[in-house]
Amino acid sequence: MTNLKEIQRSLLVSLWFMFLTFPIMVIRVNPLEKVVIWRWYNMLYVGIGSFLLSFVWRYFIRQKELGKKKNETDGQKSFSLSRRAVDDPRAYIPLLSAVACFTIAFPFIFSMYQTNIMITVLIYVMLGLGLNIVVGLAGLLDLGYVAFYAVGAYTYALLNFHYGLGFWTVLPIGAALGALFGILLGFPVLRLRGDYLAIVTLGFGEIIRLILENWNEFSQGPSGIANISKPGFFGIHLSLQNSTIYIYFIMVGLTLFTILVVNRLQNSRIGRAWIALREDEVACQAMGIDKRKTKLTAFALGATWAGMAGVVFAAKTTFINPASFTILESIVILCIVVLGGMGSITGVIAGALVLILLPEYLRAFSEYRLLIFGTMLVIMMVFRPGGIIENVRRTYEFELKEGKELKNED
Amino acid sequence: MLKIVGLNSYYGNIHVLKDVNIDISEGEIITLIGANGAGKTTTLMSISGLVPPRSGEIYFEGKPIQGMVPDKIVSLGICQVPEGRRIFPYLTVTENLDMGAFLRKDKRVVKNDMEHIFDLFPLLAERRRQAGGTLSGGEQQMLAISRALMARPRLLFLDEPSLGLAPLVIKQIFEIITKINKESNTTIFLVEQNANLALKTAHRGYVMENGRITLSDSAENLFSNEAVKKAYLGL
Ligand SMILES: Nc1ncnc2c1ncn2[C@@H]1O[C@H](COP(=O)(O)OP(=O)(O)OP(=O)(O)O)[C@@H](O)[C@H]1O
Ligand SMILES: [Mg+2]
Numbered sequence: 196m197t198n199l200k201e202i203q204r205s206l207l208v209s210l211w212f213m214f215l216t217f218p219i220m221v222i223r224v225n226p227l228e229k230v231v232i233w234r235w236y237n238m239l240y241v242g243i244g245s246f247l248l249s250f251v252w253r254y255f256i257r258q259k260e261l262g263k264k265k266n267e268t269d270g271q272k273s274f275s276l277s278r279r280a281v282d283d284p285r286a287y288i289p290l291l292s293a294v295a296c297f298t299i300a301f302p303f304i305f306s307m308y309q310t311n312i313m314i315t316v317l318i319y320v321m322l323g324l325g326l327n328i329v330v331g332l333a334g335l336l337d338l339g340y341v342a343f344y345a346v347g348a349y350t351y352a353l354l355n356f357h358y359g360l361g362f363w364t365v366l367p368i369g370a371a372l373g374a375l376f377g378i379l380l381g382f383p384v385l386r387l388r389g390d391y392l393a394i395v396t397l398g399f400g401e402i403i404r405l406i407l408e409n410w411n412e413f414s415q416g417p418s419g420i421a422n423i424s425k426p427g428f429f430g431i432h433l434s435l436q437n438s439t440i441y442i443y444f445i446m447v448g449l450t451l452f453t454i455l456v457v458n459r460l461q462n463s464r465i466g467r468a469w470i471a472l473r474e475d476e477v478a479c480q481a482m483g484i485d486k487r488k489t490k491l492t493a494f495a496l497g498a499t500w501a502g503m504a505g506v507v508f509a510a511k512t513t514f515i516n517p518a519s520f521t522i523l524e525s526i527v528i529l530c531i532v533v534l535g536g537m538g539s540i541t542g543v544i545a546g547a548l549v550l551i552l553l554p555e556y557l558r559a560f561s562e563y564r565l566l567i568f569g570t571m572l573v574i575m576m577v578f579r580p581g582g583i584i585e586n587v588r589r590t591y592e593f594e595l596k597e598g599k600e601l602k603n604e605d
Numbered sequence: 606m607l608k609i610v611g612l613n614s615y616y617g618n619i620h621v622l623k624d625v626n627i628d629i630s631e632g633e634i635i636t637l638i639g640a641n642g643a644g645k646t647t648t649l650m651s652i653s654g655l656v657p658p659r660s661g662e663i664y665f666e667g668k669p670i671q672g673m674v675p676d677k678i679v680s681l682g683i684c685q686v687p688e689g690r691r692i693f694p695y696l697t698v699t700e701n702l703d704m705g706a707f708l709r710k711d712k713r714v715v716k717n718d719m720e721h722i723f724d725l726f727p728l729l730a731e732r733r734r735q736a737g738g739t740l741s742g743g744e745q746q747m748l749a750i751s752r753a754l755m756a757r758p759r760l761l762f763l764d765e766p767s768l769g770l771a772p773l774v775i776k777q778i779f780e781i782i783t784k785i786n787k788e789s790n791t792t793i794f795l796v797e798q799n800a801n802l803a804l805k806t807a808h809r810g811y812v813m814e815n816g817r818i819t820l821s822d823s824a825e826n827l828f829s830n831e832a833v834k835k836a837y838l839g840l
Pocket of ligand 1: 642645646
């Protein structure tokens with residue numbers, strides 16, 4: 196009987212859609228010949244299409260709900276394949292080696308174009324992991340994160356342009372300046388939470404971009420800075436292809452470094468303080484956690500990675516201008532974190548792969564690209580609100596660790 | 606142990622605490638009772654630095670602590686169980702307890718303390734790996750008290766531990782409070798609406814009205830005081 200009801204509802208939806216799209220899909224006015232063409236067949240397509248879509252949509256929603264109920268009655272969680280792959284050592288060791296081999300072989304198998312895309316993905320992984328500290332762990336919604344990315348990029352561009360400093364010298368400087376700007380943003384927003392924080396950080400991001408765009412003497416304004424040197428390789432001149440491969444491996448190394456550090460941070464004292472701060476500020480303070488220090492370190496450590504990623508970005512493209520650092524970038528990075536799974540490292544990596552590769556490979560659909568992209572985001576968030584790979588630390592990994600400890604004690 | 610002299614606290618320009626004087630000696634259970642909005646929570650918040658007082662002096666073991674940041678005050682040995690429990694909902698019971706020991710460096714002793722807590726609250730031991738937010742109200746209150754105990758405070762503030770609990774659970778909680786006070790000689794400052802139980806548990810008590818301390822006496826005397834009986838005991 197539920198089926199009949201479902202069909203009824205889907206019918207209603209399709210009728211509604213037919214009505215809504217009637218003016219654009221059916222009526223076509225030809226102003227030259229002053230005639231109206233009625234394309235009724237279009238209405239049929241819209242009707243059937245929306246009916247099927249709505250039906251399938253409802254079906255999946257129902258499945259999802261059923262699954263949830265089953266989990267609750269079973270009293271234990273069933274783990275999806277992706278989750279098992281992350282948690283079970285038997286599954287992840289071969290998987291990890293496969294990923295490692297693939298990563299190393301990648302630039303030699305695929306074209307330079309593909310390698311360049313992969314570098315971009317890795318840059319976004321790094322940005323995502325950095326923002327994950329601020330948003331995922333400390334729970335501070337930062338919409339101006341791209342500002343730190345810009346700081347890193349301009350640090351390299353300007354120091355290289357004026358003083359001829361090399362990539363490796365500037366990398367730590369970029370990181371340090373990123374952190375400094377993180378603290379600079381952190382101070383005024385210490386007391387803010389939620390929406391207010393989001394608005395102020397958004398403003399901060401725009402301020403940095405507007406400064407770069409308008410302060411011509413400093414940053415050469417909208418025309419940007421060109422001819423930035425690629426990273427040096429012991430003074431040897433690299434061909435374009437080799438230097439791309441070189442940057443690829445630099446980025447692989449940096450990403451690994453980021454993963455290592457973020458992983459350590461997550462399980463450290465300060466990591467726990469961030470998580471606690473996200474959950475309850477007053478309780479945190481009552482437990483003796485320094486709210487100011489904890490928040491500032493979250494901003495600073497989050498921004499550090501953006502600073503570094505910015506330096507690599509400038510070295511990779513050899514040309515930067517303020518247009519690369521718009522609010523849209525911040526949103527994309529935030530999407531990577533949320534879509535991937537807040538607080539989860541593997542999630543962020545998956546998120547970056549999906550969000551950067553998808554638009555790249557959707558280029559074939561040209562004008563429908565953003566439509567498909569947006570639809571997929573919506574579908575993702577409805578069916579997996581926790582992200583592609585949910586953060587498993589609290590529910591599963593922790594139990595394992597505890598279990599082991601208990602056994603040892605026995 | 607704790608001496609408060611002429612404390613005045615404000616929220617913006619609302620004058621909440623007016624010349625509050627409180628004296629707590631080591632090993633005592635002191636209770637502060639008063640109507641809703643009297644300023645009890647604010648008193649605790651002012652002492653622990655979360656609402657910095659505008660004037661007055663607070664001495665902990667002879668040293669002035671007013672104007673110190675909250676984490677410094679906790680590190681001196683003053684810890685509070687905030688009103689409404691405020692446990693970390695997504696952290697497990699063990700992790701919640703771990704947060705209580707945030708400032709402590711002696712990891713091994715912390716582990717022992719945790720086992721001790723689980724002896725004190727067997728209910729929590731069964732639920733070690735359960736997320737704090739999924740505990741029942743009574744269990745959450747036990748967790749909140751345990752979490753504060755993990756800091757090994759010498760002075761423990763409890764803000765309305767009976768809030769929203771069944772009479773039987775309240776009784777249990779108050780028994781545990783007495784036990785903590787006796788066994789580890791922890792001084793306890795208890796803020797309560799449930800004046801009946803609070804006065805039975807405490808040694809001395811203060812009555813607060815509109816931000817002023819209006820009465821202070823031994824618990825028995827307050828219990829038999831006509832005004833207190835009428836206003837807070839409903840007799
Ligand atoms: N953050 C705040 N901002 C402004 N006013 C506040 C704030 N917190 C409390 N107040 C006011 O201060 C007064 C005292 O509040 P307080 O929380 O200390 O009362 P209380 O004695 O703990 O009451 P209850 O028994 O209901 O918890 C109240 O009038 C309250 O409205
Ligand atoms: Mg109160």
